[in-house]
Amino acid sequence: MPRPEAGWLAPALRLLLLALLALPHPARAAEGRALQAGWYASEPQQHLRQGELTGLDIEMVRAIATRAGQEIRWSRLDYLPLLEAVAVGSLDLVTGIPTTPARAERYALSAPYRSDTNVLIMRRGEARALRFRDAAGLEAHLRGGHGFRLGVRSGFSYLHAGLDEWIADPPAPDLVRPADDDLTNIRRLLAGEIDGFLAERLSVALAITAAGVGQAVEEQAMRLSIPLHLAFSRATPPETVAAFDAAIAGLRADGTLDAIAARFRFPLLLSQTIDSRWFRVLQITGVLASALAGTLAARQSQWSLFGAFVLAGVTASAGGVLRDLLVGRFPIGIARDPLLLKLIFGTVLAFWATAHLWALLRGRAMLAFWVAQLTVAMRRRRIDRWLFDAADALGLGASTVLGVTVAFGMRAEPFWLWGPLLGTITGAGGGVLRDVLRGGGLIPNLKTGFYGEVALIWSLTLSGYLIWRGAQIEIDEVVVVVVAAVVGAVLTRMAALALDWRPPRLT
DSSP states (O other), rough: OOOHHHHHHHHHHHHHHHHHHHEEEEEHTTTTTTTEEEEEEEEETBBBEETTTHHHHHHHHHHHHHHHHHHOEEEEOOOOHHHHHHHHHHEEEEEEEOOHHHHHHHHHEOOOOOEEEEEEETTTGGGGGOOSSHHHHHHHHHTTOOOOOEEEEEEESSOOOOHHHHHHSSSGGEEEEEEEEEEEHHHHHTTTTTTTTEEEHHHHHHHHHHHTTTTTTEOOSSSSSEEEEEEEEESSOHHHHHHHHHHHHHHHHHHEEEEEEHHHHHHHHHHHHHHHHHHHHHHHHHHHHHHHHHHHHHHTTTTHHHHHHHHHHHHHHHHHHHHEEEEEEEHHHHHHHHHHHHHHHHHHHHHHHHHHHHHHHTTSHHHHHHHHHHHHHHTTTTTHHHHHHHHHHHHHHHHHHHHHHHHHHHTTTHHHHHHHHHHHHHHHHHHHHHHHHHTTOOOOHHHHHOOOHHHHHHEEEEHHHHHHHHHGOOHHHHHHHHHHHHHHHHHHHHHHHHHHHOOOOOO
């Protein structure tokens, strides 16, 4: 006679076996579900913008995951806890990880999908004395007994054996100053506590812009490139990692990753250009030239001193105001920088004082003859008209370039549209509104003058070049291209006046 429990034992064992078989295997669990990825706040690589997660790494990984046929869900953690969460398998992947032997053992690393570029930031004017261009040159300089005090990021490896070794064990403790962030290093540099510091190029460009110290610091010529990978949990199926590797290769080949890099990299490098001294000179030159053109226009139309202020202000700032309102750039440029208004008012007052002094000299018996002769000669040669045209052309060229740079700096997309549009509005807007105010319905710059067309041609040219160069462009190259665009616009406008070019007409 069988035991009572024998009747239920076999079915129970079968149910237990089926339950065990139904449990998801770790490898199978990753299939058919969204990958759990972690992100840490580090602008511009990964950050919230208007409540939406974005950034260089985020957008690249989204494109890679889409190509690989994977869905990703993001969770925010601090950097070190995030690395640990992926290592123990509670998250599937983390972005932007340099490879080391230890990490190669803890994680399944993808192929590199982009690179970080580390640079040496120094006080402006001091970088040119250092001739090296790579990490080996920096290491040699540090070991050369020059007493160079280097700032670094705490716990960061620069993936150059000699450099990392020197940082870990310098000959004197005060030669290396670790910091938790770039702003601390910037403060120490400006206070004279360090002679330079290493930083990731995009992040430090953002920090420099935020601190408003672009005219006080500069990059040295050294570039240290560090490949970055996606770090997967070891529980991730090899097929998933392989799919991501294939997606990375495909997106590299078709230029998608480079295009994403350019979207984030170029505006930050351009912000450094805008903060530089030479660009400040260009901006001041454009305002002075436009204000002078407006003042001369007021004189030709016999406007009052107040009217001269109005025309000078409109010519120098109206295009920029329209541009900033159009893209939501606040505070608008003319309000952000009081110097611009001072330059406009100063130009009008200086011209008014010069004109009255000239009239006073004409009344002096001793100087009357010579002043009269000079006045006649100037009128014969139409010096006043030539001065107006030259000032107006210079203001047109400089303002056009400013408009294009604002479009890129504000990340107005698509760049091929907003670059030329804002360049044309900024360049020609003030001059057109000036002529509207004084023209009484006759606006030569909209009818027969080759004016707005100059701004459009050169903003298209500059925008096209910047888009073409994309992520590969360097600050020194931007300087040359911007100056060439200004000179080209000025020469084109002067040639149009000299040769009486006419714009295309509707009929």
